[in-house]
Amino acid sequence: DIQMTQSPSSLSASVGDRVTITCRASQSINNYLNWYQQKPGKAPKLLIYATSSLQSGVPSRFSGSGSGTDFTLTISSLQPEDFATYHCQQSYGAPRTFGQGTKLEIK
Amino acid sequence: QVQLQESGPGLVKPSGTLSLTCSVSDFSNSNYFWSWIRQPPGKGLEWIGFIYYSGSTNYNPSLKSRVTMSVDTSKNQFSLRLSSVTAADTAVYYCAREGLDGSHSSYFDYWGQGTLVTVSS
Numbered sequence: 490d491i492q493m494t495q496s497p498s499s500l501s502a503s504v505g506d507r508v509t510i511t512c513r514a515s516q517s518i519n520n521y522l523n524w525y526q527q528k529p530g531k532a533p534k535l536l537i538y539a540t541s542s543l544q545s546g547v548p549s550r551f552s553g554s555g556s557g558t559d560f561t562l563t564i565s566s567l568q569p570e571d572f573a574t575y576h577c578q579q580s581y582g583a584p585r586t587f588g589q590g591t592k593l594e595i596k
Numbered sequence: 597q598v599q600l601q602e603s604g605p606g607l608v609k610p611s612g613t614l615s616l617t618c619s620v621s622d623f624s625n626s627n628y629f630w631s632w633i634r635q636p637p638g639k640g641l642e643w644i645g646f647i648y649y650s651g652s653t654n655y656n657p658s659l660k661s662r663v664t665m666s667v668d669t670s671k672n673q674f675s676l677r678l679s680s681v682t683a684a685d686t687a688v689y690y691c692a693r694e695g696l697d698g699s700h701s702s703y704f705d706y707w708g709q710g711t712l713v714t715v716s717s
Contacts (some may be wrong), residue, residue, distance in 0.1 A: 490657075523703040532690055532707035533641065539701035576641055580694075580702040584656040585631075585643040 491515055491579050495588035501596040502567055510562045510591045512577035517557045521581040524553055524562045527590075528573045536575075537562065567593075598622050600691050600708035608685075608715050614678040618691030618708060623649065623672040629694040630667065630674045631704065634687040642687075646694060647674055681715045688712050 492515035502508050512522065520540040525533035535544045537553040540560060550565040564571055572595050577588040604616035618630070629646035636642075645655035647665040655663045659678070667674040678685060689711055692704040 521701055525704070532692075532710050533704070534707075535703055535705050538703035538705075539697065539699060542697075542701075544703075544705070578641070578704070583654050584645075584658070585694075587641040587643070589640045 490584055491518060491582060491586050493577055493579055493586050493588040495575075495577055495591050497591060498589065499592040499594065501594050503596045504567050504569055506567045508564045508567055508593065510575055510577075510593075512555075512560045512562070512588050514558045514560075514579055514581075518579045518581035520556055521579055522553070522555065522560045523578045523580060524551075525576045525578065526571075526573045527576060533576060569595075598693060598706045600693065600706055602689060602691050602708045602711040604711065604713070606712060606714060608681050608713060609717055610682055610715055612681055612715075614676070614681050614685060614689075614713055614715075616676045616689055616691075616711065616713070618674050618676075620672045620674070620693075623669055626650075627696050629654075629696075629702070631692045631694050632665065632676045633690045633692055633704070634685075635690070635710075636684075636687040644676065644678075644689075683715050686713065686715045 494513045496511045522540045524537040527533040541553045574590045574592045599621040601619045608614045631646040632644040647653045662679045664677040691708045693706040695705045696702045
């Protein structure tokens with residue numbers, strides 16, 4: 490299985506901050522990396538697919554980059570509604586695997 | 597806008613079988629995998645497997661011996677059965693659509709709201 494490791498596991502930030510979350514794969518996954526946002530009691534929501542493609546309706550303050558094994562999700566200016574847990578997921582092969590999640594909290 | 601809705605018992609006894617169904621508003625396009633994903637309380641997401649509209653499946657090896665998925669396109673539904681459950685199978689179970697784009701990338705673009713299944717006597 491391809492192991493996905495996110496860092497940090499939790500993060501405190503303020504509204505307006507620029508935030509970066511990292512995801513590392515245990516082997517190269519080309520650009521087959523997706524990011525999801527999950528709020529308490531809700532299903533995950535697709536934010537970015539194929540490393541850097543923004544899902545329809547997702548604000549442009551979200552962006553993704555990377556290739557091979559190292560990927561990042563950046564939120565350029567945090568808004569109150571962005572405080573949530575973020576998950577990365579590889580779709581390079583089966584089984585599909587997710588990172589352990591990064592909880593973004595208000596400072 | 598595709599809608600998915602999980603249904604099934606919220607409580608299953610240890611050693612029993614967990615059975616869930618996902619009802620989908622639009623099953624018409626064949627370029628999708630229909631997936632089950634679970635999340636134990638306070639933990640991360642685990643992919644259980646997917647089924648294609650034709651009935652072909654791909655299961656997570658960690659669960660493969662206990663998982664069966666089926667699809668009923670006439671009812672716009674797909675189902676999950678997980679046998680020999682233990683407390684470790686307690687989780688929120690989500691059904692989701694895995695979409696494909698032209699570059700062969702795939703992603704879970706639509707999700708059900710999730711249903712909590714507790715394994716307890």
